[in-house]
Amino acid sequence: MLRVHFTAEDLVRVRIAPGPDPMWEILLSLHVLRQRSATPVFGAWRANVRTTLPDDARWLMQLAPPVGYSPDFLTPTAGSCAIDAGIDAVLSTPVESLRADLAQLDGPHRDPRTHLLASGDVATLDSLGEALRAYHRHALAPFWDEIRAGVDADRAVRARSFLDGGGEGMLSALHPTISWVSPVLRIESRFPQRDVHLHGQGLVLVPSYFCWERPIMLRDQRHPPVLVYPIARDLHVATTGKRSLEALLGRTRAAALEVIAGGCTTTELARRLGISAASASAHASVLRDAGLAVAQRHRNSVLHTASALGVELLA
Structure with missing residues (x-):
């Protein structure tokens, strides 16, 4: 269970990202590529991308395992709609954060680039940027209009939910795994119970096309609070x-x-x-x-x- 604690100040600072965040869609679509449970919804997309993914983008699959932790530095933006700005933010991650995030990845990492990345090696960072661009260009850009349409439709529903029930009503209706008992937003999770205190920072809600099964948040609470949730699939x-x-x-x-x-x-x-x-x-x-x-x-x-x-x- 993930418990997000709100103050009155946090409630008035809740906002919805203006569109799909390309960095979150990259990460979450990498998860979908290796999640069989996603086949009924994403089957055709998975089959196409898995067989034609450029070699220079396959390294990303090691950095984004389908189960467990994925490095927070891969999703540095809070609802930004610009792919170039997102990748620049990834490549600007301090070495200490790279090292700390990559140390939390489960399993052995045989690819030497992962170890070089943890040390902040400039050439490896450049390779990561090229891999992110190649993956976005190949796997997401051809479908971006459809991704945006789904997110835009979901945003319209959330706006009406806010008009009908205020911020608390909108939060409680985000997803079946979410419940609101003031002042705490409870989110069902596979991981041990964790408490997130917003401390007046508010919360950015990021509707996501490729977020699958349940909402997620960054593990590192030093980042601005972001809640990424699946768009309503009936609006897809x-x-x-x-x-x-x-x-x-x-x-x-x-x-x-x-x-x-x-x-x-x-x-x-x-x-x-x-x-x-x-x-x-x-x-x-x-x-x-x-x-x-x-x-x-x-x-x-x-x-x-x-x-x-x-x-x-x-x-």
């Missing part, structure tokens, strides 16, 4: 479902609804879809008139979000 827009949605609405309008599900302005919608602002506004208007989206003016912009019907249609 699988390939077949996506084709059906495109057949119903048209490709661009279906993509517009997926983007709007995460909340966006007209300008952001246009940028994400690669269309003009006028076209983005027209698509948003059609979705709004159909009851699939709502719009609110905020200062000089119009903020679009999916309606309950729109979220249900995505599901």
Whole structure:
């Protein structure tokens, strides 16, 4: 059992990451690659990636065992959406942290690069950066639109959960393994009981496409508190479902609804879809008139979000 202790100050500092965090998705997808229990959901992805993974990225599988501890330095960001910034943060890890994290890995480490990495060897760090980039480019980038769509839809659900039940209601509804008994968030875990005290820092909630079975947190409490949780799988827009949605609405309008599900302005919608602002506004208007989206003016912009019907249609 993992117990997260909140103060009143922590509750008002809970926030949801703005999108999928590429470093967490790298780590957790590496876990999925070796977890047979994930086959029903990720089977096609696993089969494709396992047989075609570049050799320079296979080292990562040793650093991210599917069971037990994975080094905290591999996920240094708290909901950042930029892969380059995430990798730069990994490569900037102090040697003391590299050594301490790698010492906690279970099992023997026959690859000499792991030992060199623990010493902060510059060439080995460069190799790690290249392995992370190669893995992201091969295993995640081709599916990133689908990953983002799933996370955006989940964010929309969490926003509505917050509006209906406040911060406590949103926290208690994050996942079936989570329960809230004020002021403690309890999370079922395979590991021995652990208590995390937030001490007014708040908590970043990171919805994850590849997080599987149960939420997780970093072991090292010196890092900013982050709770990574699986997106609601019934909101996952699988390939077949996506084709059906495109057949119903048209490709661009279906993509517009997926983007709007995460909340966006007209300008952001246009940028994400690669269309003009006028076209983005027209698509948003059609979705709004159909009851699939709502719009609110905020200062000089119009903020679009999916309606309950729109979220249900995505599901």
